[in-house]
Amino acid sequence: MHAMQYEFTLPTDYDMGIIRSRVARVAHLLDDWDGLGIKTYVLRERGVHGSPVNQYGPFYLWNTMEGMNSFLWGGAFQGPVDDFGRPAIRQWTGLAFEEGAVGSSAAYAVRRRRPVPDGVELAAFMTEAADETGRLAAEDGAVLAAAAVDTRAWEVVHFSLWAHDTPKADGDVFEVLHLSAPGRDDLPRGRQW
Template sequence: MHAMQYELTLPTDYDMDIIRGRVARVGQLLDDWAGLGFKTYLMRERGVHGSPVNQYGPFYLWNTVEGMNSFLWGGAFQGLVDDFGRPEVRQWTGLAYEEGVAADSPAAVRRRQTVPDGVELSEVAEDAVRETARLAAQDGAVLAAAAVDTRRWELVHFSLWDHDTPKSEGEVFQVLLMSAPGRKALPRGRQW
């Protein structure tokens, strides 16, 4: 499992209905993308859920590197690059994934944290697995995942919620749409 996200931080007076319209227009294009677990089309609006910025920041979980590379290099990503420029694409290696019991997902939470120096890496990874299970077991949880970027030694916890007041700390995003062709195939639990 591989996690991926890019963020487009937009001007404070940017009409976020442009992003909503874009997602409505092109969002279904990934509904059958080979290798994609899911893509959540995420947005933050300045002043909503405490966001200081307007931002478009889709988050992906991939079942295969080939699917991710096909998306990035095979032309689909080029439309975003043509419209907004080439953003930095963050990638994390999967540590854990769990499904919750809720079905709808109007909100997502992303929490990034640095892996501190001087800690046992196996303990950090096991803590991430436990946190993923804890989040997924919460009332209203749709799913939860944890992944790590070993270049930056950064953990990311990602969760989807069926209400606008998630039971998780971090940056809250509005979920505009979710394409999930391979969600059922995402491996559950610990990823090593």
């Protein structure tokens, strides 16, 4: 599993209805994308759920590098680049993935990024991150949870989807506009090592 996210931070007076309309128009294009586990079309609005910004920030869990590369270099990613500019893309190696009890209806997402502190024992820290994924997925209202690590920046990201607007996770809260999940059933469950 490979995780990926890019963000477009928009002006404070930006009409977020433009993003909602865009997603309604194009989201179905990835509903059957080869190699894609899930893509969440998510946004944050300034002043909602504590967000300081207006931001569109799709989050992906990939089953294959070929699927991800086909998306990035095969033309599909050019649309957002043409409309908003070329963003920095964060990428993380998968640590764990767990399904929640709720099923596929996701209304909110939570992303929490945290550094891997210097001096920690890496195996114990990553095991704790994987265990946190299981804890999040077991919470009431959880749709799914994932954890991944960026070994260049030494950062762990936890990403979870929730069926209601009171997620039981800490981090940046996003509204889910659409969930494409062509390979969700193929995402490996549990710890990834």
